Amino acid sequence: MELIYQSLIRSFVEPAVLVLGDLMIDTYLRGASTRLSPEAPVPVVDISSHTSVLGGGANAAANLRQLGAQVTFVSLMGNDYAAELASGLLTKDGIRNEVVRCDTRRTITKTRVIAGQQLLTRYDEGTELQLDAMCEQQIITVLEQQLPLHNAILIADYGKGLITPGIIEALERLNSIHRKFLAIDAKRLDRYKALQPDVVKPNYKEIITLLGIAEQPDCKARQLEELGASIYDATGAKITAVTLDEEGALIFEQDKLLCHTSARPVSNPNVSGAGDTYISAFTLSCLSGATPATAAEVAGMAASIAIRKSDTAHCKLSELVACFSMKDKYIRDTAELDALCNMYRAQGKKIVFTNGCFDILHSGHVSYLERAASLGDILIVGVNTDDSIKRLKGSERPINQLNDRVQVLAGLGAITHLIAFGDAQHDTPEPLIRIIRPDIFAKGGDYSRESLPEAAAVEEYGGEVVLLPLVPDRSTTLIIKRIYTTPVLKVAEA
Incomplete structure (x- = not known):
């Protein structure tokens, strides 16, 4: 069985994937704190390392690239230092950069200050308003040029103003002409129902918000198992993978529950970006011919690798192959x-x-x-x-x-x-x-x-x-x- 998984994963290098999603930079300031500030009762952190990585939709693009796919990233950023940093990170990761620059916006950056293992604060910068008509048309033009050149499109919508109703209408029009495998990870999946996506990946909070039901944190899977018809009605997706953290994931095929995959236990997980890893591995598995159940197993393994790492992390192709060979010593x-x-x-x-x-x-x-x-x-x-x-x-x-x-x-x-x-x-x-x-x-x-x-x-x-x-x-x-x-x-x- 492990050899089947390994053969599947090695074929991830074949597809070309277009990623449309919010561009963010995740910055980590790490150091030690041994004293309080004389100005206020807050810790003083002596910074020893400064790390910046791609976040948001750009992290989904990075995950796809690390898993072997050829990736083009379409997004929006300002004309500032963070934009230059993002361009450099995209180039470093081997991601084709089709990001539109907009002078009226600032690039979104999330900065975390960490003392030892303790997160002390996070401060955010950047424009999160809906983009203007001129930038919207530039994005649509890029999509018209790039979508026909790719095997699939992955939409990573963090609700930061990039994906407007006009862009969704353009995607619907383009995908009716050039039918591509469509995967979506969005805070509001109902916006994309008309696209009839192949795969969507809501987490627990997103799906209960979408369905308008109360949260039951102690029995997430049991709460959702019988709601396949409601989930399909809300998403219109062929496959819905609902991720449930420590309870694994529920995989629905249209309105029917297909399987419940278990989560691999990880001590002190860093879950930042785990959803991007999951949807990336799931998408590539489907493009390589995997069944939804097999894709879920591969995606779950990839996410478990990513959350063992510090900072916003991703899973590499070689790591995923190695993990599926670990049962064989x-x-x-x-x-x-x-x-x-x-x-x-x-x-x-x-x-x-x-x-x-x-x-x-x-x-x-x-x-x-x-x-x-x-x-x-x-x-x-x-x-x-x-x-x-x-x-x-x-x-x-x-x-x-x-x-x-x-x-x-x-x-x-x-x-x-x-x-x-x-x-x-x-x-x-x-x-x-x-x-x-x-x-x-x-x-x-x-x-x-x-x-x-x-x-x-x-x-x-x-x-x-x-x-x-x-x-x-x-x-x-x-x-x-x-x-x-x-x-x-x-x-x-x-």
Whole structure:
């Protein structure tokens, strides 16, 4: 099943998607606070980092691009510093920029001040009024030029004044001529019913507002499961994916409930931009031929990756592929390993790496691997290939072939991932270390720092070499010797 998902995700690079949505800049000022201001009883934050990323509809465009699609972004911005910043970020992310500049507007920017992990305040700048007739016509002209060139259009309407009734009428006209896959994420989905969208993605608050019903936060899914007819009547969409945070998502096909997908638990989630990730992955899954249920599974996984990251984040194609291969502990190539490790680092996970032949697994190995795993959050184990063991141990080894050794090791709960290594040029794990960049490189106490040629590579990336004590009188060599020297008991023939 995981291979089916991976094949689906790798086809995300094929579609060209036009994104129409409100452009925002999310800025994060991070630092530490140790004192109050003498001017008022408010904390003083000593800023140590200043980060700006694409937000709003531009974040949806960034998510699509990071997932592999070819993306054109259509929006509106002012003629100010934030506009220059936005243009640079769009270029950096490889997004084609068709954003109209309007001298009468200021680019929307949301700035968050964070001390440690605590958000202290957010202040917003920019114009959120409905755009004027001249800018509206410029947007319509861009849509007339660009829509026929794309496989799909995604509308990310945050209600900031970009998408007027005139633009919606233009979209209806254009889509009747050039029928494209249409996905919509909007605070007011009823505005788009006449477009008969393929997919819409309201969250819980948006759908209960749309339906005019009271909030029941303790039983969101149960409240909505029987309301398929009302939801379809309000949206007119072929597929409605209602996201419910920790309760997962309800997927409706027209007026019928298709499935209820569960949410993946995430501690301390950063949900800013998660909806953009979800609708982007759902859209690309549908364009790649997935059923709505499969698209929901992929979108849910993509969102769970994004919310593990700090700031307004997105999910990368490589991270999504890697996540669907995580159930299989054995990593088959270094590209997959690189994607996994990048994802773990983005999540702030502490990576431990160790390596060995593990020819005949014994209690000493198990104890050692459990102690290595306790040093961090993720334990990656490099396993020497059969040819590598022959070069290191002699022609009689290994006793067990690589596939057998990997299968036995995969049964240990302490191990997160396994990968084979060793060729004629490198029988040490140094090439893996340069990909993994582990926080901890664990080795048995029979080694010393000086006897490990790969230790320098560990420390080059800021990692630490930790030598763990071994269980006495436990080794593969001793087991093999005991087998060879123990007399064979012969059973007398009857």
